[in-house]
Amino acid sequence: MPKGKQPAGDSGLSGQEPDDSILSLLPPEGAHGDRSVRQIAVDRVTINAKQPRLALPPLAIDELTASIREHGVLQPIIVRPTEPGSYEIVAGERRWRAVLSLGLPMIPAIVEAMSDEIALEVAIIENLQREDLSPLDEAAIFARMTSELGYSIRKLAERIGKDKGYVENRLRLMHAPAD
Template identity: 40%
Template sequence: MAKEIRLGKGLSALLADAAVAEPREEDYINIPVGSLDPNPYQPRKTFDEEMLRELSASISVHGVVQPLVVSRGGDGRYTLIAGERRLRAARMAGLQEVPAVVRDLGERELMEVSLIENLQREDLSPVEEAVAMKKIMDEFSMTQEQLSRRIGKSRPAVANALRLLTLPQEVLEMMDRGQLTAGHARAVLSVSPELMIPFAREIMDRGLSVREAERLAPLFGLEAPARAPKEKDLFLRNAELEMTRSLGTKVQINGSERRGKIVIEYYNAEDLERLYELLQG
């Protein structure tokens, strides 16, 4: 069985078993752009048109500097593994051929390499990254711990990314449009489910920063006269806000500095597991 490899050394690190070692000279070929089929496991759905035009202009002058990575298909065709943005820009520049490295991969290897390679990219949106993580876990029956080792991310980072998929679809669409960041989304996750969409709209309409959203989250939807007839001690209020930010979920402290109770909310089994691990250190 191939040894598990963390990301950080590029696609070559993902393909480091004997069957797909460092490319040989004969692995480099020029492929007609019409012979390339799209990657069926590409998690990235949106491409910045301005960045594509800039890359296309560069390719028109210098050509495709970094080869694409492809796998052989049937009837002389090839399936793209990595380099879709370069391929789109090359087509935009009118190139008829592109340089590529050929890797002979089975369908399972193609899926795994394609999905994990995309998680290296900093330009994936948070939602695309979370969808890719979930697809890897579902397709290969991985736990969050196994996935974290495979992609070189911490276990809490994986858990926090996957939590985004519990958000309502409208909130996910706001993130895809760039109206909310992952930091905003974590603040939205800290309110009760029925308040998530109104709170996300409030953040967007008021143009709140992540810090402002975090401060507002514990108060959103509460009516001060009905829910807080007596102003809470400043120390306890600050403690609530700090714990809410640290744990990424709503925290309430009831009582006084001498005696009381702390209520930490969670919204699903993964959320509970995440909080358990954080509290266990």
């Protein structure tokens, strides 16, 4: 079997599940579904226009594409339905882009109906869990959480698992003079 191809019935997940902290943001199981992973058509997925990540570095997508070619998709994307049979990415745009570039027809996904506020929070938290975010990216994300979600600095710190001083210092970057 060629690399990157999954046998019929194999989701390519290797037993991996999405990070529990992200899933804790979603409505309780049973509220909108069983939160099971299913395969959805890549061409029925659209990007989130409010994606909190400022840039998707091409090299990072290239590396992820190579990994998916070799090992398959190890973590499902999270999407929400937009209309029957169509979905918007909440978390996992890089994985979706990598699968798209490989020409694969399907991608593993958790499909969950959620409000705009919850979708934004899930997308933000998923991005904050990445190790390659710059301090300025973090600052921009924190600013969105305070302005669009109405979070106080204390609530924001609690939601992301950081102390209040960390959040305050990142937010100060938004007002720092340019070099």
